[in-house]
Amino acid sequence: MTRKQKIIQCAINTNIIDDNLTAIGIMDLDRLKQTVKDAYDAFPENFYHTFAVKANALVSVLKSLREYGMGAEVASPGELLIALKAGYSHDSIIFDSPAKTMADLRTCIKYGISLNIDNLQELARIDALMLEFPETKSVIGFRVNPQIGSGKISSTSTATATSKFGYALADGNNKQKLIEIYKARPWLKSIHTHTGSQGCELTLMASGVYSITALAEEINSYIGHQQVVRLDIGGGLPVNFISEEVSPTFKEYADVLSEKVPLLFTNKYQVKTEFGRAIAAKNGVIVTRVEYTKNSGGRHIATTHAGAQILTRTAFLPKSWPLRVTGFLPCGEEKTSIQSEVIPTDVAGPCCFAGDLICVDQQLPKLEANDYVMVHDTGGYYFSNHFDYNSLPRIGVYAVSGDDDALIIKCIRKADTVEDVLAKMEYRE
Numbered sequence: 001m002t003r004k005q006k007i008i009q010c011a012i013n014t015n016i017i018d019d020n021l022t023a024i025g026i027m028d029l030d031r032l033k034q035t036v037k038d039a040y041d042a043f044p045e046n047f048y049h050t051f052a053v054k055a056n057a058l059v060s061v062l063k064s065l066r067e068y069g070m071g072a073e074v075a076s077p078g079e080l081l082i083a084l085k086a087g088y089s090h091d092s093i094i095f096d097s098p099a100k101t102m103a104d105l106r107t108c109i110k111y112g113i114s115l116n117i118d119n120l121q122e123l124a125r126i127d128a129l130m131l132e133f134p135e136t137k138s139v140i141g142f143r144v145n146p147q148i149g150s151g152k153i154s155s156t157s158t159a160t161a162t163s164k165f166g167y168a169l170a171d172g173n174n175k176q177k178l179i180e181i182y183k184a185r186p187w188l189k190s191i192h193t194h195t196g197s198q199g200c201e202l203t204l205m206a207s208g209v210y211s212i213t214a215l216a217e218e219i220n221s222y223i224g225h226q227q228v229v230r231l232d233i234g235g236g237l238p239v240n241f242i243s244e245e246v247s248p249t250f251k252e253y254a255d256v257l258s259e260k261v262p263l264l265f266t267n268k269y270q271v272k273t274e275f276g277r278a279i280a281a282k283n284g285v286i287v288t289r290v291e292y293t294k295n296s297g298g299r300h301i302a303t304t305h306a307g308a309q310i311l312t313r314t315a316f317l318p319k320s321w322p323l324r325v326t327g328f329l330p331c332g333e334e335k336t337s338i339q340s341e342v343i344p345t346d347v348a349g350p351c352c353f354a355g356d357l358i359c360v361d362q363q364l365p366k367l368e369a370n371d372y373v374m375v376h377d378t379g380g381y382y383f384s385n386h387f388d389y390n391s392l393p394r395i396g397v398y399a400v401s402g403d404d405d406a407l408i409i410k411c412i413r414k415a416d417t418v419e420d421v422l423a424k425m426e427y428r429e
Ligand SMILES: *Cc1c(COP(=O)(O)O)cnc(C)c1O
Pocket: 052, 054, 055, 073, 075, 096, 194, 196, 197, 198, 234, 235, 236, 237, 274, 275, 276, 277, 278
């Protein structure tokens, strides 16, 4: 029996999953720990890995990641508060939003939280704050857009010519301007790029990293000493949603990087990463119950409680964000073609629009009411990111740990009740 099968059985045995279940998220902390170890093992000691909090902003998951040795990359004041609550020290956090307010910037500079500047207007604000806090411990850099092109998914490609992110390096004489900006400000010690996420090839990511490394070298040689000491190469390692296989691995990415940008592997620079999806996705699942089934137009349809409210990307962009599902009997046994015939199936969510589907026309052992459906690889950007959590009840989240035969499962976020939701909505009256 696989670990995932054991997890579902453990959840049934402990009454976390029963015939009233709507949907829950489950994070496998042991596997998460192993994934962080894989990241550290793949890269040399001058690499420091931070976790992109937007991928899974649950305090207890973040606490675990901190214990496993990661820092935190945050992109909003809310994420900053969550990271602080999870115990991250100021010097292990980096703030990356493209829309930092003056208050956000002041907080960073005052408390020594590192940040990446997105544009020249933000630079002017930092110039003013540096006069106020000249001794700040923040490591400050520019987010550079190397403008090297798009991956397969435009909404997650951040290094296109017209991307909203960062300082456009290839426009006009922007590069020379940036070099002068660094020369005039000895406190600019870092350079950042995040080429993009799911859908970007390793070689595209590596060419973005190459651009900022070459730029750092150029700045340092123009200034005459090594002012830029840190390269923040972002996240974006894609995840395989088609099977259980981890592909690409951190090691494969490290191999491509060491071939294309060997300088990263020499200890000359401190290198920081910001992986999100590659750390979290494969270590979490959603489990939901089939409420009803029907047959429409020859298609078997299983209606569950996991749809656009927690599987938002998949519901709206199913071609870019396909997800795998597995059916389980109410007793927790995996459904196979031995017990039930395999038929073309749509697994649907509970929301009132036609596109609210987890998967379409999939060959699955026939699902019945009260079966369970496991939605794989949903540990990042799914159950922690609710579409509208002011008006929809949030689902409960559980963490499992321990050996396959001695799993321990505990609640790390309680599901909202309808009363909780109503209480939150009072301010709208
Ligand atoms: C979203 C984001 C990340 C993480 O991206 P993944 O694809 O989840 O690894 C890292 N850095 C920045 C600046 C981001 O916006």
